[in-house]
Each structure stands twice: as C-alpha cells, then as structure tokens.
Amino acid sequence: MQKTPSIAYNLSGWMDTSPEVRPAVNDNWQSRRELAAALRRLNTAVLTRDVPTELLQSVTATMQAEAARIEANEVVPGTKAQAERNSTQHGQLPDIFYEINPASGQSNAIAPPMHIWQTDGRVHACVTPSWSYEGPFEHLHGGIIALLFDQVLGAGQRITGVAGRTGTLEIRFHHPTLLNKTLHLVAKVDRVVGRKKFMVGELWADDVRTASCKGVFISERNWPDAIA
Numbered sequence: 001m002q003k004t005p006s007i008a009y010n011l012s013g014w015m016d017t018s019p020e021v022r023p024a025v026n027d028n029w030q031s032r033r034e035l036a037a038a039l040r041r042l043n044t045a046v047l048t049r050d051v052p053t054e055l056l057q058s059v060t061a062t063m064q065a066e067a068a069r070i071e072a073n074e075v076v077p078g079t080k081a082q083a084e085r086n087s088t089q090h091g092q093l094p095d096i097f098y099e100i101n102p103a104s105g106q107s108n109a110i111a112p113p114m115h116i117w118q119t120d121g122r123v124h125a126c127v128t129p130s131w132s133y134e135g136p137f138e139h140l141h142g143g144i145i146a147l148l149f150d151q152v153l154g155a156g157q158r159i160t161g162v163a164g165r166t167g168t169l170e171i172r173f174h175h176p177t178l179l180n181k182t183l184h185l186v187a188k189v190d191r192v193v194g195r196k197k198f199m200v201g202e203l204w205a206d207d208v209r210t211a212s213c214k215g216v217f218i219s220e221r222n223w224p225d226a227i228a
C-alpha cells in the first residue's frame with residue numbers, strides 16, 4: 001500500500017534552478033555555514049603549512065574545548081531527526097538536506113561543498129576542491145570524484161519523479177583532475193526501465209572531460225512521490 005506522503009519528508013525545493021547558492025534559511029544555518037567554512041579553512045591550512053609542534057598542540061587544545069562547548073547542546077542526529085524538529089531553527093527537510101549533505105552541504109565541513117542546480121532537464125554542478133581532497137600528487141582523489149558523481153546523478157534522478165538509492169556506479173577516469181580549480185559536472189537521465197533509472201554524467205575541468213560516469217538508481221518500493 002502506498003504510504004501517505006508526509007510533509008516532513010517532502011524534498012521538493014531541495015535543488016536550485018540557478019548557479020547561485022541560495023541564502024541560508026535563517027541566522028542559525030548561516031552561522032553553521034560560516035563555522036563550516038572556518039573548519040574547512042583550518043583543515044586545509046593544517047595540511048598545507050609547515051606548522052611548529054607547539055602551535056599544533058595549542059590549536060588542538062583550543063579545538064577540543066570548542067568541540068566540547070558544541071557537544072554540550074541537545075543531540076539531533078541526522079537529516080531525519082533534524083527535519084522532525086520542524087522548528088524555525090532547524091528548518092524543513094529540503095533546507096536541512098541542502099545544508100548537511102556530505103557532498104553539497106553548505107554547513108558540512110567535509111563537503112567541498114559542491115553546488116547543484118537543475119535546468120533544461122539536466123543537473124549541473126560546480127565545485128572547487130582544495131588540497132584537502134588530494135589523491136595522486138596535486139590531483140583530485142578518485143573516491144571524491146565518485147562522491148561527486150553519486151550526488152549529482154542521485155540528484156538528477158529526481159527528474160523522473162521518484163527517489164531511489166544508488167545501485168551501481170561505474171566511473172571511467174579519462175584524465176587526472178586538478179585541485180583548486182572550478183570543476184563542472186553535468187548529469188541526465190539516460191533511460192528508465194521499471195524501477196531502474198539509468199543515469200549518465202560527466203566531469204569537466206575547462207574543456208577537458210576528466211571523468212564520466214554511468215549509474216543505476218533503484219526507485220524505492222512504495223515510496224511516496226513527495227520524496228522526489
């Protein structure tokens with residue numbers, strides 16, 4: 001039997017329709033974005049500077065104390081729990097998804113963060129991975145490329161109207177992908193066969209296609225249309 005769509009799980013409105021990152025939904029999320037940006041900066045600085053041991057130890061002590069101050073607050077673990085709070089501070093599911101996703105979340109310090117938008121039946125994305133994402137010397141880690149593709153193809157499947165999980169991702173790495181450069185991704189639905197959505201995508205650095213991806217996403221059984 002079809003589940004009754006719950007407003008709390010409606011993701012519509014999650015994806016942008018323009019290359020502009022949307023403003024945070026409130027001051028709390030704006031502050032989280034700024035903290036995430038500071039954490040990314042700190043991480044990249046630690047990885048790319050010749051830092052004296054004493055300074056590293058001092059910063060560690062400060063950061064441990066700051067982490068404890070944050071941890072002293074009420075625990076709200078994960079997208080679902082955050083959405084169920086349904087408060088002005090926590091926002092609705094699309095807002096939360098936009099902020100905390102590990103590939104595109106503006107408020108998630110481990111996200112590069114990639115920005116995704118939909119136009120003309122395709123999904124586009126741009127991202128500028130820093131030194132924090134290095135794999136081979138001076139180039140982007142292949143596992144991070146897989147993350148970016150999973151997210152962009154996963155976002156693109158919503159064009160079909162039904163959400164699903166990643167079944168298979170197949171990536172071909174054509175050329176090394178430079179760091180600290182704005183990359184563009186594009187994805188579209190190739191075909192739909194039953195519950196299987198076959199997606200295709202490409203990663204571009206300027207006019208060089210550095211990787212391409214095919215993905216199969218399996219529509220959720222009995223999942224309400226509202227999740228798409």
Ligand SMILES: CCCCC/C=C\C/C=C\C/C=C\C/C=C\CCCC(=O)SCCNC(=O)CCNC(=O)[C@H](O)C(C)(C)COP(=O)(O)OP(=O)(O)OC[C@H]1O[C@@H](n2cnc3c(N)ncnc32)[C@H](O)[C@@H]1OP(=O)(O)O
Pocket residue numbers: 011014150151154155156158163164165166167168194195196216218219220221227228
């Ligand atoms: C909570 C669900 C909602 C998910 C939310 C996702 C997106 C929301 C939408 C928009 C949001 C925006 C961005 C996207 C965000 C994130 C994207 C990343 C998503 C992920 O990162 S997600 C984590 C990694 N992912 C998993 O953790 C999956 C683990 N796994 C399973 O949960 C099952 O394994 C499943 C569901 C895959 C299938 O299970 P099932 O029981 O529903 O399917 P079943 O066996 O009935 O097969 C039906 C037909 O699919 C074929 N088939 C089966 N498995 C296949 C496979 N792996 N590859 C290719 N084809 C496959 C069969 O061959 C058959 O084909 P045929 O009909 O022709 O016989």
